[in-house]
Amino acid sequence: MNIGTMFQNSFAASLLVPVERDAETQLMTRVVLVAMWTVLSLAAGQQWFGDSPDLPNYLFYYQTIGPFFDLANSRFEYGFQIVSWLWSNLGLGYESLFVLMAAVSLGCKFYLFERYLRSPILAAISYILGFYLLHEYTQIRAAVGIGFALLGIHAMLQRRWWLFAVFTVAGILFHYSMVVMPLVALGARQIKGRVVIIVGALILVTGSTVLPALQQLIVDVFSQFNPLTTAYVYNDLNADSANILSFASVMTIGIIVWMVTIPSTFKNEYTRVFFGMTLMSYLSLVLLRDSLELALRLRDALAVGIIFLVFREPLSIRQIPPIILWFAAAAYLYYGYTTTQVLT
Numbered sequence: 001m002n003i004g005t006m007f008q009n010s011f012a013a014s015l016l017v018p019v020e021r022d023a024e025t026q027l028m029t030r031v032v033l034v035a036m037w038t039v040l041s042l043a044a045g046q047q048w049f050g051d052s053p054d055l056p057n058y059l060f061y062y063q064t065i066g067p068f069f070d071l072a073n074s075r076f077e078y079g080f081q082i083v084s085w086l087w088s089n090l091g092l093g094y095e096s097l098f099v100l101m102a103a104v105s106l107g108c109k110f111y112l113f114e115r116y117l118r119s120p121i122l123a124a125i126s127y128i129l130g131f132y133l134l135h136e137y138t139q140i141r142a143a144v145g146i147g148f149a150l151l152g153i154h155a156m157l158q159r160r161w162w163l164f165a166v167f168t169v170a171g172i173l174f175h176y177s178m179v180v181m182p183l184v185a186l187g188a189r190q191i192k193g194r195v196v197i198i199v200g201a202l203i204l205v206t207g208s209t210v211l212p213a214l215q216q217l218i219v220d221v222f223s224q225f226n227p228l229t230t231a232y233v234y235n236d237l238n239a240d241s242a243n244i245l246s247f248a249s250v251m252t253i254g255i256i257v258w259m260v261t262i263p264s265t266f267k268n269e270y271t272r273v274f275f276g277m278t279l280m281s282y283l284s285l286v287l288l289r290d291s292l293e294l295a296l297r298l299r300d301a302l303a304v305g306i307i308f309l310v311f312r313e314p315l316s317i318r319q320i321p322p323i324i325l326w327f328a329a330a331a332y333l334y335y336g337y338t339t340t341q342v343l344t
Helices: 001-016 025-046 055-063 078-089 094-116 120-132 141-155 161-174 176-190 193-224 230-231 248-258 269-287 290-302 305-310 322-338
Strands: none
Touching: 001 322, 025 094, 025 305, 055 078, 055 094, 078 161, 078 322, 094 141, 094 230, 094 305, 120 305, 120 322, 141 161, 141 176, 141 269, 141 290, 141 305, 161 176, 176 269, 176 290, 176 305, 248 269, 248 305, 248 322, 305 322
16 A cells, blocks of 8 residues: 555545444434424424514515515525525515525534434434524524534535535525634634643633724624624623623533543544534633623524534443533523523
């Protein structure tokens, strides 16, 4: 075997490959996930659990769509506007549009759970607890954007760069905050070993120093697309600060600390990327704690990476603690949303 062949074999071995299961287990897993996907998509689109806080805004927008396409008609992202305009001009109701978008969003995530995680059903259940009511049921644009961004990150891990670009752009077209996820993933992919902790500390220190300039940059870049950007950044919509020591935040810290003790976290590119996303989900909350809306939106997008981090490896004694911590955090988020409709 020559050096070139050895390099090719080593490179191929490092690429992301699907999890292998026996035929019966795979069939049962897919049946369960498809059943969950169907019910939850219909529930989100038709608001079976009551009207979400964002429904009036979406409904008003959909009812004002005219026969001529005009991107300046709304603050919503171009991807959402295009799909909504096409759907409306086909004479279809908004419920069916939201069912479609919820199905696309959940389909992306459940597909990745089944294909790349060792415990996909547990991953799906934890997602439902932690994010479903917030994303698919309420913030549908962000939900679809996250789904596409996650597909892009997995394409990146397979070195399929053109797919990475396509899915990243698609994600941004549904929610501008999706520009952050691929950047974090690309950065985390390059940092090997526990150096990522040092990098995180540097980001925290540096970020605190340049925060005013960063806030102004965000306003300058994104306010032309979304007029609420200034309000999000400077906390005009909510006088509160992000709770960096809430129960969910403490559980996230626990997951981060525990995963640091597992050597494979940093040897494996997959878990390294999603560890970086998990770490940044908390750091974004700390750095932007006085910009509550922005902090929560970034946290909620990046925190989906926790699921891919804790369920990637086979269940073992070492993997149980972060799974318990994540389920506790997800249950807390579910309880918080169903009782107050505000995640902190």
